[in-house]
Amino acid sequence: MPFMNALVDIVGADRVSNDPAELFIYSRDSGAQPPGRADYVVLPKTAEEISRILVLANRDKVPVTPVGAGLTLSGIVVPERGGIVLDMKRMDRILEVDEINRYVVIEAGVSQGALREYLKKHHPRFQHSTPEAPPTATVTANALIHGHGHISPRYGINSDMIAGMEVVLPTGEITHIGACALGGKWFSRGPMPDLAGLFVGWYGTTGIVTKISLKLFPKPKFRQVIVFQTDDIDLLPEAIAEIMYLDMAEDFFLIMQEKPDWMNHCFLVVILSGHFEAELALKKEAYQRLLSNFKGDDRISFVANLHPALEKRFLDVPPLAALAADFRKGGGFQYTGAILPIDQVPAAWRRGIEIAHKHGMVCSYVHQVLLGNSIMFGFNYSFNRGDEADIERARLALAESNRTTLELGGMIWKGEKSAQQMVLAKMEPHTARFIRRVQECLDPNRIMNPGKWEVP
Amino acid sequence: MEHEEILHRCFRCGFCKLPSDYGSLNCPAYLKYRFESFSPGGRMWLIRAWLNGQVRTDPRLQEIFFSCATCGNCVEHCIFDKFRESILEAFIAAKAEMVHQGTVPPPVRDYLTRLLAHGNPYKMPQKKRGQWAKELGVPSYTTDAEYLFYVGDVGSFDGRGMEMARSVARLLLKLGVSFGILGENEGSDGNDARALGEIELFEHLAKRNIETFRQAGVEKIVTLSPHGYNAIKNDYPRWGGNFTVRHYTQLVDEILTPDGFPGQAGSGSVRKATFHDPCYLGRHNKDYDTPRRVLDRLPGIERVEMPRNQGDSLCCxxxxxxxxxxxxxxxxxxxxAARVTEAAETGAQLLVTACPICTVMLEDAVKSKNLEQRLQVRELSDLVLECMGG
Known part of the structure; x- marks a missing residue:
């Protein structure tokens, strides 16, 4: 049976396409990376369908790339070597919310917006960690790429919140990870060998996650944004450390834009929440006390009259961060998500400005502090999709930012293929070979998203 | 192509396919097909690729372009204020390019051919345009009448549409509105021809109507359909067709008084009703309140809202x-189908709308979802008449 017919046999004619229009759309994303190539696009609805597709793909050695909303911007789910793209968004059911044990079980295609609205409507006392991405981003894919959300400074990054998984292995077996593997509730992924780590951060090269359980967190009734301002970049590591030590922030960003002038400072944006107004007021007072006369002078000041746009930007969940894509009137945006130790912030700050200027860009920063151990430092580049030279400038700036990240002892979050290669080249060789052995063990025909995390 | 300059500015973030709470899918084409190619962002990128020669015209691309229901949800929810108003116009411009090339899907070709050849998509003779009004006592339009009642294709020839035309006419008569119809002299408003990219045919139809209206001495128009209302209000002025135009709900809202319901107030059980906003009355012309005001005036009717309403309304x-x-x-x-399910979940017994197309679409969906026992689709004029005692 021809391959296309075999796919139709599994999912039906309405959920598979090899038309050039679909292949065009699914062979690229919104970032600056060059397009790839897809041969088939399939919209599976069940793990069983995916299992059959993977058995078929192994039979004919056809690559398979799973994709959520495709919003990583770095091409990590753009197929490089043809084959099947599995658009997971038809698997969009919210299966269970357990308020007592505080978790939600969803299918892999559920969007951030859908889960957020569902919780708001049916379980208003709880929330999940919502990333800075558009609401179309899928919850599962975000957790699987080590995403982080609006409560990550308080509770950890989103992959830490995974409480269970259903995974279809590259060879087609449907497996479960965590307590759900014992037939119980999906409340915890341990204490057992932590198999979740075989699928988090692997960009689909080790299997396809079809269901996920995520921890839920209290949703305080009151939220407020407070902002401090400084021009002393060298003060930032200690200020960040102290803000995190106080342990009252729900979310915490550092931002700066060279234009307009009023934004050309370092703003420390702290989002507070409280179950009671008095709790919120106490937290606000605590942070104002902490940062007034910080280190014996007034190099950090409280922003009393916060610009409404700034307040809205950080109170809205999810925020309209995608607006950065039109800064150069061209629908393009990509960033190096540098996961840095906090003490490297001043060096990265200065280097990022240099890189932006070198490539003719205005520097614009949004960095999110992650717990007290690291920061997601965004080297952000908007570009004009209609101008090849501008796209190339963005690619060069990204490459330089990636190098800088590694030089500063950081890691590159959801980096594009060339960034992955940089990481692997710097990686201690036994570790890199370990990655390859895991991939070879799970995926003997190497059909899963080939080209990504590809150890030479 | 017109509006070509905005295509590359789409980031494909996807706000365009959602309502403002982000909790569901609100683009009819994407909801049905679920390939990203059918989302507004996918369509933006594909139009650009098509113009650049990266993809070629084929039946699938035609399906992608022409499946846009022009509901305007993308315009309403795109976050890029500098170009979002042009998104839908870019989609129509792309369809127009395909029309120029003669490469449109067969159903589109057949619709446009029938419209060109017969002046309506039903292949009905022009002389039958006014037959819906037979035995109703609706006068032909003369300058003695204040309003021309413009009915349009669906109200003139579709079985259910004709019932609605009669219902609106009866209501206007009952309210003492001075009006007349053009009958066989009425032409298609062309709104949907424009939406399908047949701009020249639309211009031809519009100019013919404008000339007919002028010759008849028409100054004020009340329309049955929001589609006709949209075309006459927003497009006809381009060719000098400046008329005072109202959708019938707007006229009813002006005239209907609480004492129009003799013996009805408080006399029966209360029925819950939810209003479905027609896109060409709501998102395209920003009139969300008028039909609700009318509904709220009806005795024995309690209005409830669907989660997706007004600017968030899900197109039929x-x-x-x-x-x-x-x-x-x-x-x-x-x-x-999604819309009638949403309506039923509100607990409403009545799903009310004010557009012949929406009414037919939703009635069919109620049947296909086996909701007849729970939900009845009602056209607003018909419900008003019922409350007025028939």
């Missing part, structure tokens, strides 16, 4: 010519 799928071409109206995942 019949706009953009799809009522005739059927590109997004069939199959298990239609927006009409």
């Amino acid at each position: 799928g019949g706009g953009g010519g799809n009522f005739f071409t059927d590109l997004v109206c069939s199959g298990p995942d239609t927006s009409a």
